[in-house]
Amino acid sequence: MVLNPFAITKASDFTDDQINLLWVSPGEKQFERLLAPSQKMPIVLFGGKGAGKTHLMRYYSYESQRLRIRGAKNLLEIERWLGIFVRCTGLNASRFRGKGVDQEVWDLLFAYYFDIWITQRVVSVILDLNSETIFESGEEQEVVRGLCDLFDRWEFAEVKTLASFLRRLGDIQKEIDFKVNNAVFRRGEPLEITILSTPGSLIFGIPKVVQRALSSFKEVTFLYLIDELESLEAEQQVFVNTLVREHEGGCSIRIGTRLYGLRTRRTLAAGEELKEGSEYEPIQLDELLRDSGSTYNRFARRLCLKRLHEAGFLRGENDEKTIDSFFEPRSFRQLSDELAKHIRDKYGDNPPHLEKLRRQLEERDILSSTDLEVAIDCLRCQGEPLLEKLNVLSFYRAWAKGAEVPKTLDKIRKQCRDYQKTKERKSSYGTSLQHFQDDLYAQLCRETGVKYRYYGFENFLQMTLGNPRNLLKILKQIYRWAEFRGTEPFRSGPIDRELQDQGVRETADWFFHDALGQGQFAERSRVGTERLAELFRQARYSDKPSESSLVTFSTNWSELREETRSCLEACCSSSFLYEVSAGQRDKNSYRVDCKYQLNPILSPRWDLPIARRGTIPLKPEDVDSLFAEDPSGYTRLLRERYHSLNAPFRPFERHSQLLLELKDDER
């Protein structure tokens, strides 16, 4: 059975072997340098779900190092660091609260527990390394003595070896667990746990002890890779922040967390806050990939080729563009020609957009029936429905402004003819066509019953910018559909557009459900995103879209309600929205507003564009209404915008003048 090469989309489902095998870097050691293992300054790696944090951190872990480099001594000599990978979810940290115990006690106990937990991981790693006998005579005893000395109270009389030291730590942990877990049955009673070491003394002490005692570790840095920080509560993060702030020689710290996963910057150092830049270096992983589109594109192509290669679909060296050839291509020209033929065959001279305009003008009784026909003929552009749509759009714009009908029609007709002759893209008509052609094409598809499709590897890259997991999920779904249809994807011929579209749409639906975070504002952020997307859809399919490729809005952050801000943060945390870093200058006040883009992976759910161009400025109260529990404000906003974007806008006055001269001119 041939397995789907894109079946696994999460690094957590990889074996340690696969972590190495499927490792891809966009440039020469570009990712390897990102977490800079020998750098002493701690790094906090922020990233949305699927941005690749865990793969990156696991790549640096001892378990992966061990598979990359044969021989314990080699590992220590070549890499000169040991990656201690710890997932915060493994701590089950929610146990350290409530149960009638003071939070201060819990925080102290959690810090102690965290120390014991990580120390066990470190000792396990050293023991594993020593399976190849790296200790020289007497070194193990010296390490054990040093480790026992890190405790404030001597409870290690029987401990002579590292293995017995590890067992003793296990016993200490179990004792804490037992008392913590049973506190629920002893509500109000003291926990009676003796804290045997100063918080942090073990984590920082072990590297020093080992480096002092073991010659092979002299130059080795202990790299603590602490993933999923977001699973710790703010008070628990205070301890981790303190470790970051006060990290000592011999070790360094890398933290992995979701965007907004760092709930506090407080430390235990007399209320001092953790300082970005001087005490830790932040890296925004998805932003890094997103902002450098070419880096992401190169990385993503390599990632996919690697998967195909490892699964036996490809052999030898392959050009990066090979991946594109697996997907049926279509240029925009080909698509619009196909659509033009479909419209001609189905509707003849009366395509739906002209019929709709005719109906709207008739209902408003703006033109006489003769003039109406002349007007429609002026906008008509035989065989070129896109240009015809642009003409109609230009007419709607003039209608909304209350412009004079004959002049308007004359101008549109002339501009269209000029464009047909010269194909000048820099003319105002040409520019408008370039900006709106995808929206107009989408409108034509909807009006004529043709499915608007998302396909082509380039588009997949654009939709998943900065998030490799979403790309893998698209390919996984496409593969499944293609296989279900009995074809041989990635082996014989390009995958047809319909299957590509199915895979993309399924991924969009999955993402919308899967990305939803947890917490007070999660559900409202989902509802708000849905409403926002509906607002964009309404604009895109309106008579007079105000902006082209609209998936972005701007607003004045300072005037938003506090809970709306929290919802927007939750949206960004779930990657429903991206904050566009440059913001948007308000046309009237020149104030720089914050700007948010709908994640393009969601666009197919609402048949929205994947490219970002226009931005609508929304008043703070409108943004508040998107995220409000009461839907009435949002319904009003939707209604108001509908009326401003659809005929009759502001009605033309009844026109008495016959438009025959335009008709004559046509002859």
Added chain:
Amino acid sequence: MNDSFSLFHRENLTLEGLSRLYEWDLFVAAHNLSERVEVLYENVPSRLKRRLVFPEYGLTDLEMTDSEMVMVHGSDEAESVVQFCNHLELEKYKPGGLCVDITGFIRPYLLFLLLWFHVQGFRRVDFLYAEPSIYLDKEETQFVSQEVVEVRAVLGFEGSHKPNNTRQDILLIGAGYDHHLISAVASFKPDARKQVMFGFPALRPEMYQESLLRADWASEALGFSEREAARRCLAPASDPFETANVLCEELQIDIEEGTNIYLSSMGPKPQVLGFGLFYISKLREQNSSSMIFPFASRHQLATCKGYSKLWFYRVDFELLTALV
């Protein structure tokens, strides 16, 4: 084949049969708006009856007019259970005479109540469960109406886990209809091996297919690939004791090896009861096991129509202790 839990008594009854065969001193149910809960409450033969009103159902004071209603208060499931147990003086029923309708119970409360009975030394408690005819929106039915606030261990069901490579951990999920709950739990233990238990035979024949469909929506979080069939297991949806037997069977090797085990029961209530019994008897002492749950702020008051079958389960805690 492990069948130690088969010694417990279970019975499929009619309401008439129930009245003919049993009578209790106190009957406790969790109040919601499902017809099956109401029918059972009205017809159960008991000298005293009390309805527990859980805050997650979001009932207002106006809707709580019944003098038999007891509002459940507490900062967590443990405090709440202890509070209503004290209020209802349940300790009086240690030797017997107590019956609990688990139909409308919110799962973590049910689990802690079971543990409380065990810890307090109850001899036996009877449980009833009324099956629905149909879920209101078939496979689209949502039982939890608001977002998951957090995933954490149920109080009293917290273990002492080993800090070894978490890729060796196992997470066994009892699947219900809420795929977002399955996703939330699976994402909480991202690198654990995942296994999903489905109710089969299901409460109604179509419910098995419906729960498979819903679980498929969470397949990405579960990390299922081409080998997914091998990571499923089946246990009867209406049989807590057989569910416990299946859990014994499925987790035997992991228990022996001292693996970090995580259980999460989001399936039908009889299965939740089975998970609880299994944990208390087989895992509580083993120590490196926890029962985790996706806690939500709200639950739907009515999710199904009608009432089809009635199940009776007798939990003999002395027998349970013997199994430990």
